[in-house]
Amino acid sequence: MKITFKGDYALKILLDLSLNYEKGLVQIKEISKRQDIPVKYLEQIILILKGAGYVRSKRGPVGGVYLAKPPEKIKVGEIIRLMEGSTSPISCVSRTAPSKCSFFRRCPFVGLWTEIRDFTNKIIDGTTFADISEKVENMSVKSPDYSI
Amino acid sequence: MKITFKGDYALKILLDLSLNYEKGLVQIKEISKRQDIPVKYLEQIILILKGAGYVRSKRGPVGGVYLAKPPEKIKVGEIIRLMEGSTSPISCVSRTAPSKCSFFRRCPFVGLWTEIRDFTNKIIDGTTFADISEKVENMSVKSPDYSI
């Protein structure tokens, strides 16, 4: 698994929205500033998140975006797969988009890739944005200037 | 960690040389055929492996390439890092080529990336080409047409 800026940005956006889940609407501009993401690029990512049902929005003045479901219902893994595709180290062991390899049936490396894939999935699917938010809040107690 | 064709090819090359460790010289052409790797691309990979000290060669007729050290002294992880670079899912937690992130000190995602990085390293550094060769040999007993 490789996380690019796109995936990293998406995670930061969802975390920002999670931390503001009770408040409601948040403006794209604000997220851009807080998370240091180019606003025009951020807009595109928001559209993907909207299309996948994680975010809803309201246009016009006092408009903004907000989470479509509670943070505890959104796994980090879902967002990574949405933005980056398969989490497998190599496509022959991908569950979401497998590719054929003539050696597959008897490839001596497959065991390694499968172990790594399974562990990775366990970690990222075992963490929700509620867990991540909680971490942030715990950090904020100790250092109140936390701004993410 | 993402394994591309380059890395995948390199692993297959080293496995081929490991299986032929006792025999000695192996021609690039032969490896190309057995492992189904474009010969010109394979040559480039061999040069990288040579430069890093894993392979030695002899030119001219009856020339060829061979392993510079025994298979049990070569970890899969070394080759992956040589060909693909860092094994970290994201550069902020890379040990080989770390990058700065303004959120790093208090990023709530870092824990996930670190766990994945450490597990990945454990797997690929805990396996040598002797282990992989052994797997192949065990497979071959059951299905003698194994050609990798």
Added chain:
DNA sequence: TTATAGTATAGTTAGTTGATAGACAATAGA
């Protein structure tokens, strides 16, 4: 001397990443 086999480096093509630009659509409030 010549065929053989590795060495070295420079292209090439297609696709991806990380943006930027600009026109458009909805809506709250004057």
Added chain:
DNA sequence: TCTATTGTCTATCAACTAACTATACTATAA
């Protein structure tokens, strides 16, 4: 209704990477 504000949509682009492909060169055994 007009206008400023905010999100929506599509196009474009430069830089980079992956995976080859091409070509000239060097060493060596017979």
